[in-house]
Amino acid sequence: MSEKAPLEKFNIKISQCTKCSLRATCQRVVFGSGSAEAQIMLLGEAPGKKEDELGIPFVGSTGRILDKMLEGIKIKREDVYLTNICKCRPPENRDPLPEEVTTCAYWLEKQIQIINPKIIITLGRFALNYFLPQAKISAVHGIILEINTEKIGTIKIFPLHHPAAARINRQTRALFTQDFQKIPTILKQIKKEQ
Ligand code: URA
Helix, strand or coil, rough: CCCCCCHHHHHHHHHHCCCCCCCHHCCCCCCCEEEECCCEEEECCCCCCCHHHHHCCCHHHHHHHHHHHHHHHCCCHHEEEEEEEEHHHHHHHHHHHHHHHHHHHHHHHHHHHHHCCCCCEECHHHHHHHCCCCHHHHHHHCCCCCEECCCCEEEEEEEEEEEEHHHHCHHHHHHHHHHCCHHHHHHHHHHHHH
């Protein structure tokens, strides 16, 4: 039998998690999907109804926006890594509680260490505030921020609005699209720096 790759092995551990009460009310642990060698990690908030049903992040109506954006910049979904701050769906799609975010951060930190992406695109305020608790999306969206974290070290993040917000608000959609289109240039820049 072939040996499982580190991320695959690790994701099995995540799917067995019962560290917080969210596991009791969700159907599946949505650990993430995409390439273990991804240069880009896209980080959302928590799985929704469809994601909970299928066990895959960003597969509902919000995910379709993300797919369209990725298609627009000619990046394949399977070449990035998609995951969320919370791996389990909060009941009735409520916001994750601070203690749920803190508990689940254990898994995210390890995923970042294993995948070692060049940049993390944070989608929405939960993902942004995980790295920068005081930051406001309206002030920092569309700019690269280099931050030092105790557990992961120095990491570049590129904060964007959440695609769900882009789905319901025309102005947010325009900003989200504009920011998303900067990604190919950012990747080129990162490659040059290597
Ligand atoms: N919203 C998120 O933040 N994550 C998902 O996986 C789906 C919707």
